[in-house]
Amino acid sequence: MEESSSKTNPTQDNLNLSNLDLSVLFFAIKKNLKKASLVVKSIECIRLIFALKTKSVASWFSNINYLIEKTMKTLVTGAAGFIGYHLTKKLITNGIKVLGIDNFNEYYDPKLKQSRYENLKKIANNFGVDFLIKNVSIEDYSKLKLIAEEFQPKRVVNLAAQAGVRYSIENPSSYVQSNLVGFGNILEICRSLKVENLLYASSSSVYGGNTKTPFKETDSVDHPISLYAASKKANELMAHTYSHLYGLPAIGLRLFTVYGPWGRPDMALFKFTKSIIAGEPIEVYNYGEMKRDFTYIDDTIECIYRLLNKPACLDKSFDSKHPNPSRSWSPHMVFNIGNSQPTKLISFIEAIESELNIKAIKKLIKIQPGDVNTTYADTSLLESWINYKPSTHIEEGIEKFTKWYLSYYR
Ligand SMILES: NC(=O)c1ccc[n+]([C@@H]2O[C@H](COP(=O)([O-])OP(=O)(O)OC[C@H]3O[C@@H](n4cnc5c(N)ncnc54)[C@H](O)[C@@H]3O)[C@@H](O)[C@H]2O)c1
Numbered sequence: 001m002e003e004s005s006s007k008t009n010p011t012q013d014n015l016n017l018s019n020l021d022l023s024v025l026f027f028a029i030k031k032n033l034k035k036a037s038l039v040v041k042s043i044e045c046i047r048l049i050f051a052l053k054t055k056s057v058a059s060w061f062s063n064i065n066y067l068i069e070k071t072m073k074t075l076v077t078g079a080a081g082f083i084g085y086h087l088t089k090k091l092i093t094n095g096i097k098v099l100g101i102d103n104f105n106e107y108y109d110p111k112l113k114q115s116r117y118e119n120l121k122k123i124a125n126n127f128g129v130d131f132l133i134k135n136v137s138i139e140d141y142s143k144l145k146l147i148a149e150e151f152q153p154k155r156v157v158n159l160a161a162q163a164g165v166r167y168s169i170e171n172p173s174s175y176v177q178s179n180l181v182g183f184g185n186i187l188e189i190c191r192s193l194k195v196e197n198l199l200y201a202s203s204s205s206v207y208g209g210n211t212k213t214p215f216k217e218t219d220s221v222d223h224p225i226s227l228y229a230a231s232k233k234a235n236e237l238m239a240h241t242y243s244h245l246y247g248l249p250a251i252g253l254r255l256f257t258v259y260g261p262w263g264r265p266d267m268a269l270f271k272f273t274k275s276i277i278a279g280e281p282i283e284v285y286n287y288g289e290m291k292r293d294f295t296y297i298d299d300t301i302e303c304i305y306r307l308l309n310k311p312a313c314l315d316k317s318f319d320s321k322h323p324n325p326s327r328s329w330s331p332h333m334v335f336n337i338g339n340s341q342p343t344k345l346i347s348f349i350e351a352i353e354s355e356l357n358i359k360a361i362k363k364l365i366k367i368q369p370g371d372v373n374t375t376y377a378d379t380s381l382l383e384s385w386i387n388y389k390p391s392t393h394i395e396e397g398i399e400k401f402t403k404w405y406l407s408y409y410r
Contacts, residue, residue, distance in 0.1 A: 078159030217326030256338030260297030261404030288346030299390030338377025
């Protein structure tokens with residue numbers, strides 16, 4: 001899309017630290033990525049206080065910032081998408097250098113993707129951080145490789161994918177390209193650049209035909225009921241293989257119906273809000289009886305952010321005679337990211353009606369092919385790993401979404 005302004009990096013000439021100081025500092029930061037964002041913030045504050053007082057202190061801190069930036073450089077694919085936008089915003093506002101990749105495709109209104117990008121550029125500018133999104137498809141290996149080699153990310157978050165269960169019933173081939181070929185390319189990039197942490201979007205849809213709830217990472221996920229779900233399960237298998245063969249630390253994010261401001265126009269909350277305001281009928285699948293574990297975007301981003309600072313590790317007690325599907329002898333893990341509070345579709349619609357103060361015209365219809373009846377995340381594994389659990393109430397999340405929707409489309 002557009003080139004970043006080049007920022008001058010500090011060189012050895014203007015360092016006031018000895019090589020020993022630098023290597024100790026570098027090692028401490030690398031070993032302590034969990035606290036690194038806190039370090040960034042603290043350093044930023046101290047730097048502001050001292051910068052004007054002593055020129056050498058200011059330059060000392062700018063070098064520390066440079067080192068932190070180097071260890072945390074993050075490549076985010078799908079950065080102009082719903083989740084990619086929010087994650088990129090969080091990273092930028094924490095002083096982390098991000099390069100985005102997105103092909104701005106027309107699966108839904110590209111103007112919304114462009115607006116997210118414009119917003120991100122403004123935020124980056126305010127924070128004095130370099131940021132751009134390259135308009136590239138992850139299927140294009142040679143371009144992807146060039147860009148990644150130039151940026152040298154330490155961490156990669158792959159959110160670019162053809163999303164949506166229903167669309168996969170009519171358009172299976174786009175899922176093969178983005179989700180399989182594209183993800184294969186991401187893995188190759190991570191291998192060749194020795195990336196220290198890969199996070200990639202999987203989905204709650206991998207639980208497929210399972211009816212035992214809540215869904216646990218230890219459950220079998222061998223019965224997908226859409227090509228979308230199968231592509232996400234395939235991603236988990238591909239990532240595990242790279243983790244085993246090349247030691248790539250990788251985490252699969254099994255996301256459960258993420259919603260919130262700047263959300264996706266093909267998803268229920270957006271579609272319902274738009275139709276209810278326009279006085280048009282809404283289609284209510286499975287006669288309103290299906291349940292979804294709606295997960296608020298800010299909770300989702302907090303989880304991803306914490307996982308970025310805590311890469312997967314291998315399970316020393318892994319028993320290959322009784323393999324636990326959620327763990328491995330390799331540094332590969334999968335986590336449910338859900339709210340653990342499934343909501344009936346009809347109650348979800350009532351909450352939107354009450355927020356908008358408009359009654360919906362409901363057309364009750366049967367469950368659609370590829371759809372599952374209930375999604376419900378067990379998040380105990382996630383909680384034990386990052387000490388955090390999504391918990392935003394659906395009413396609160398819907399209120400924030402409708403406020404954003406009304407201001408964006410006013
Ligand atoms: N939102 C949810 O509820 C949810 C649930 C489960 C899984 N996921 C997964 O999370 C990820 C992000 O979802 P989202 O809701 O932000 O979707 P989104 O469609 O808003 O974001 C995906 C972004 O990736 C880009 N993209 C798509 N294919 C690409 C390609 N081949 N190359 C480069 N860019 C490409 C799109 O232009 C888009 O901006 C996806 O992988 C999705 O499957 C989302």
